[in-house]
Amino acid sequence: MSKFILVDDDSTMNLVHSTTIKYHKKDAQVMEFKSSLLALDFLKETVQEGGELPEYIFLDINMPEINGFEFLQTFEKLPKESTQSTKIFMITSSLDLRDREKAFSFDSVYGFICKPITVRTLTEILSTTERRMDF
Amino acid sequence: MLDQPDFNTLLEDYRKLQLRVTRFSHTEQELINTRDRLDQELVLYKRMSDFYSEALKCPDSKTLLALSSEAVVDVFEFETAFVLEQNIDGKDDAQLFHDGIEVNPKEAQNIIHDLELITAPTQGVGVIREKLNLRENLLALKHFSKAFFFRYTDVESGSCLVIIGLISLKNLPLYKSIDSLHDTIFKVFSQQVQSILGNIKKSEQIQQQIETITASELELKKLSLIATKTKNGVIITDSKGRIEWVNDSFSESSGFTLEEIVGKKPKDILHGSETDSTSKEILSNALANKENVELTLLNYHKSGSKYYNQIEITPVFNEQDELINFISLQKDITNEIKAKEEILRINSRFEQIAKKSQIGIWELEFIDNTIVWNDVLLEQYGSVKEEIKHDLVGFWRASIHPDDIDRVLKSQERLYAKELESVEMEYRIRRLDNGEWRTLKTLTICETDDEGNILRLIGSSIDITETKQAQEKLIASEEKYRKLIENMNLGLVETNLKDDLVFMNAPFFEKSGIRHPEALILGLEPERTLQDRIQKGELLSYRRIDEAVFEVEIENVKKESLFLLVSSGRVFNQEKELSGFINIILDITSEKQLTKSLENALKERDSYVNELDSLKQFYENVLNNSPAKIAVLSPKLNIVFINKLLEDQELNWKNSEGKAVEEVLKDRPEFLAKIKEAQKGNSLVQMEEHLLDKYGNDKFVLRNILPHLNEKKELEYLVISGVNITQMKEIQNSVITKNNELKKINAELDNFVYSVSHDLRSPLLAIKGLIHLIFQTTTVEPNVENYLRLAEDSVLRLDSTIQEILDYSRNARLDLSLKPIDLAQLVSTIFTDLKFSAPEGIALNMEVEGSPIIVSDETRMNVLLKNIIGNAVKYRRSIPDAYVMVKVFHTEEATMIEISDNGQGISQQSIEKVFDMFYRGTSESIGTGLGLYLCREIIEKFGGKIKVDAEWGKGSTFTIIHPHKVLKHE
CATH class of the missing domain: 3.30.450.20 (PAS domain)
Incomplete structure (x- = not known):
């Protein structure tokens, strides 16, 4: 069973994405976070309690409170042994190449995807094991 | 009548008579025989006596032996005879005579061998009666049958005499009666020969002694001649040491004649106040002990001058071991001594020089392994003798820099192995006193004797630290000058004798655009070379200015004619041989022009010289106004x-x-x-x-x-x-202020556009997602599906409009950000993105000729290519072999990117307007009409161009001409 976490301040987008995931992968467990800070807190707690981090995090860039990049900075400070099996995908409406480059400066980022995620993109995401510039 | 004699008695008597007669005749025969024998004996004796009288006249043993060998045949009538005389031990000097003639040693060998076999070991006379040829091992005398021989060995003189007479088998019957007679006479004969030989030999010995004595007398004469004539002085004294005789050389070196000093003692006349007393004592002790003595002594000449005498005195004893003489040999070695002193003086002077010139010197004696360092060397190592004398070698090794030690020791080993006679090295050592590293240059020489054994090592050492530093500085400054020359407005071309370029300061030639700098090398005959080059068209003209200086006119790549001052020089190597040419070239084109205009001005001035005053007035007027x-x-x-x-x-x-x-x-x-x-x-x-x-x-x-x-x-x-310039200054200030304000506004605007586009897109993308969801998760009625598709299209168009406006705004306001980008990578990313919107029915291909890397602005390039490739995909035709082909290749000035397709193409009336703002080709176009306009804006910002070639219904080709060097405009 795969665990997904969606972080996006746009709840409609979260709904679209979680539905798409569940539609595609019936046993998927999907958590939605409208607040990036709450999402971080959840991840930190999970690590402290010795729980397992989700396999996939879909992360928006432009968010209030802390944006996607600040989220990544904090996330990468968590113990390596707990974060290493988590793949983060940037899900954004930005078309700026500079955003794309910046995203790939983080080790945990596996892909940069233009909203919305379609079933086709999702299939590719789930079958990939390497970091890729484009989907 | 007689009594009838009894017949028987008569017969008896007759018989008796008969017997008597027989006996008588027998006796008679015996008598005759005896007489004959005696006759024969007499003959033999007679012959023998003849031989004796002959033999006694023989002058030497050889003649006697030859005569004897002849006589054996003559006297005894043997068939043949040999006489052999030889030493018992060495048989080399054997003398063999055959029938009066000496047999040569080579032939003699076999015969002597046989004689030994036949006669030894008998002493005296012997007779061999059986056939000799029955004996084994005979080499030369096999065919003889009978032999009489005599063998006598004289132990005292060690000589052996063999006389032999031989009879062959064939003639044996003739010698029947010889036996008894010969035995005795042969013995007598042989003994006679032997005794005469003994006498002759003795007299020969005496003769020899006489000869020896004569010879030694001669020898003595020669010796005294040598003593007289030798260059060495000779003194002969009696047993008391008084002079008996001196030779001429002595007189010469000492100044005394024999008459002056005979009877005196040498020491009284030769020794003086400075003669070394120890040496004198040694001398007199040796003489008193009657011993040999050899020494060098300072002697005085008759005139009082001093000279060094090497003296050897030998006592001479007679047979009774009594001292009879002293012989003193003397040699004036003043010159040698002086030479030795000179060497010593040179040595000490050398030591002085070494000290003054700071050359460290050391010596290692191999015999006793002693090492000597001079003070300079000790100074170089910063040490004092006392500190290190117990282990100089160890100290030396410990001083050497770790990086150098292996190399130094290896060289030393090669010296020991006699691979080299001397070694020159440079290495670093650490001074003992201050720990400073110094560099030494050393030379080690190996001295060997005639057989190649090492006698000693001699080494010198110079501290070259400062020289080395200076050298490094020199190299550095050479580098500096080279750079200086390269940046100087002065051309330099150096070639070797084969006309290969050795050095050239390229910047000068690049700047002036001279294509073949080597054409300016003038070589040994500059004038001739120049004429040649003018004929070949490499140069335009030349003018000689000085012996090796020419003014040369040459055309550069821009077809401008340049005037160059070329000074031709020669380069010599260390052996002072010509090794190449170096030319110094000065571009005097501008000076030349200046000179011309100056000449003109001067001419003008001359013509105006009279109008100077009015000219002055004129200038003052001008200046005043x-x-x-x-x-x-x-x-x-x-x-x-x-x-x-x-x-x-x-x-x-x-x-x-x-x-x-x-x-x-x-x-x-x-x-x-x-x-x-x-x-x-x-x-x-x-x-x-x-x-x-x-x-x-x-x-x-x-x-x-x-x-x-x-x-x-x-x-x-x-x-x-x-x-x-007050006003100008004010305007300038306001421009700067306004520019800054503008920049600030631009940045704000960019931020604004970025946020707005993001905020506009977010809900739009949500709608897009939702529509997707509906299609994915539910089945809708056909007309609802149609509405949803239309809604999705509108969303897509709005989204692309937002994107294009964003791109346009970006391109207009943001500075170019140039870096190397990979076109192949960029295009393939765009291909991947496009596959989602047009997944099937079109082949996307790319061909890159040469490097795919260009220097450009990545964001803009992305927008540009995305638009054009996107268009090609968007306006494809539904045919089986629909394609888009992207070709990248390079020309001299630009990189060409050609995007061609076999899509819908562009109509003739549209083709001129496709790049206009808000122009849309067909009513079916989905775009804003900004796309291609933006493309042209972008490529023009790069300083490049975009061209289109298309045919309606067949396809289009867009060509982007991207310059190699994009200029940034503020």
Whole structure:
């Protein structure tokens, strides 16, 4: 069973994405976070309690409170042994190449995807094991 | 009648008589035989006596032996005979005679061998009666049957005499009666020969002794001659040491004749006050002990001068071991001694030189392994002898730099292995006293004897640390000069004798555009070379200026003709042989032009010389009415002229003509300093002065101070001009301010567009996602599906409009950000993105010729290619082999990107407008009409071009011409 976490301040987008995931992968467990800070807190707690981090995090860039990049900075400070099996995908409406480059400066980022995620993109995401510039 | 005799008795008597007669005749026969024998004996004796008388006359043993061998045959009538005389031990000197003739040693060998076999070991006479040929081992005498021999060995003199007579088998019957007779006589004969031989031999010995004595007498004579004539002095004294005889050489070296000193003792006449007393003692002790003595002594010449004498005195004893003489050999070795002293003096001088020139010297004796270091060497290692003398080698090794030690020891080993006779090395050592690293240059020489055994090692050592540093500095400065030359406005070309280029400061030739710098190498015969090159068209003309200096006209790549001053020089190597040529080239084109215009000006001036006054008036008028404020100063900075404007507007200058500028401008030190700078530097000086006008407002003046030089480059006067730039300054300031404001606004606007686009897109993308969801998760009625599709299209169009507006805004406002980008990568990313919107029915291909890397702005390039490739995909035709082909290749000036397709193409009336703003080709177009307009804007910003070639219904080809070098415009 795969665990997904969606972080996006746009709840409609979260709904679209979680539905798409569940539609595609019936046993998927999907958590939605409208607040990036709450999402971080959840991840930190999970690590402290010795729980397992989700396999996939879909992360928006432009968010209030802390944006996607600040989220990544904090996330990468968590113990390596707990974060290493988590793949983060940037899900954004930005078309700026500079955003794309910046995203790939983080080790945990596996892909940069233009909203919305379609079933086709999702299939590719789930079958990939390497970091890729484009989907 | 007689009594009848009894017949029987008669017969008896007759018989008796008969017997008697027989007996008688027998006796008679015996008598005859005896007589015959005696006769024969007599003959033999007679013959023998003849032989004796002959033999006694023999002068030597050889003649006797030859005679004997003949006599054996003559006397005894043997068939043949041999006489052999030889030593018992060595048989080399054996003498063999055969029938009176000596047999040569080679043939004699076999015969002697046989004789030994036949006769030994008998002593005296022997007879061999059986056949000799039955004996084995005989080599030469096999065919003889019978032999009489005599063998006598004289133990005292060690000689052996063999006489043999031989009879062959064939003739044996003739010698039947020989036996008894010969036995005795042969013995007598042999003994006689032997005794005569003994006598002759003795007399020969005596003769020999006489000869020896004669010879030794001769020898003695020779010896005394040698003693007389030898260059060495000879003194012979009696047993008491008194002089008996001296030779001429002695007289010569000592000055004394024999008559003067005979009977005196040598020491009394030869020794003097400076003669070494120890040596004298050794001498007299040896003489007293009657021993051999050898020594060197200082002797005095008759005249009182001193000389060194090497003396060897030998005592001479007679047979009774009594001392009879002393013989003294003397050799004047003053020269040798002096030479030795000279060597010592040279040695010490050398030591002095070594010390003065700071050469360290050491010696290692192999015999006793002793090492000597001189003071200089100790100094080089910063040590004192006492500290290190117990282990000099260990100290030396410990001093050597770890990086050098292996190399040093290896060289030393090669020396020991006799691979080398000497080794030169450079290595670093650490001084003992201050731990400083020093570099030494050393030479080690191996001295060997004649057999090649090492006697000693001698080494020298010079501290070259400073030299080394200087050398490194030299190399560094050479590098510096090389760089300097390269950046200098002076051409340098060096070639070797084969005309290969050795050095050339390329920047000069690049700058001046000279294509073949080597054409300026003039070689050994410059004039000839130049003529050749002119014929070949490499040069235009030349003019000789000096012996090795030419003015050469050459055409550069821009077809301009350049005038070059070429000075041709030769390069020599260390052996002072010509190794190449070096030419120094000066570009005098501008000077040449200047000279020409100067000549013209001079000509003009000459024609106007009469009108000078009016000209002066004219200039003054011009200057007075100039909008600039002008002052003219003399070289000594006195004011020669000021124009009206200056006099009116600046109070300092009022009535200042003829005054010193220093006084006039004493409250304006900065201005004054600039004037002096121009005066000194002979070049234009500019300054901006900030003044306050009489109303207290800011006022800016730009001053030019121009030194005017005459033809001799001497300062003639300084022209100071001032222009009021206050207004200009104000405008400039406001421009800068406005520009800054604009930049700020631009940045804000960009931020604004970014946020707005993001905020606009987010809900749009949500709608897009939702529509997707509906299609994925539910089945809708066909007409609802149609509405949803339309809604999705609208969303897509709105989204692409937002994207294009964003891109346009970006391109217009953001600076170019140039870096190397990979076109192949960029295009394939775009291909991947496009596959989602047009997944099937079109082949996307790319071909790259040469490097895919260009220097450009990645964001803009992405927008540009995405638009054009996107269009090609969007407006494809539904045919089986639909394609888009992207080709990248390079020309000399630009990178070409050609995007061609077999899509819908563009109609003739549209093709000119496709790049216009908001132009849309068909009503079915989904776009905003911004796409291609943006593309042209972008490529023009790069300084490139975009072209289109298309046919309606067949396809289109867009060609992007991207320059290799994109210029950034502010």
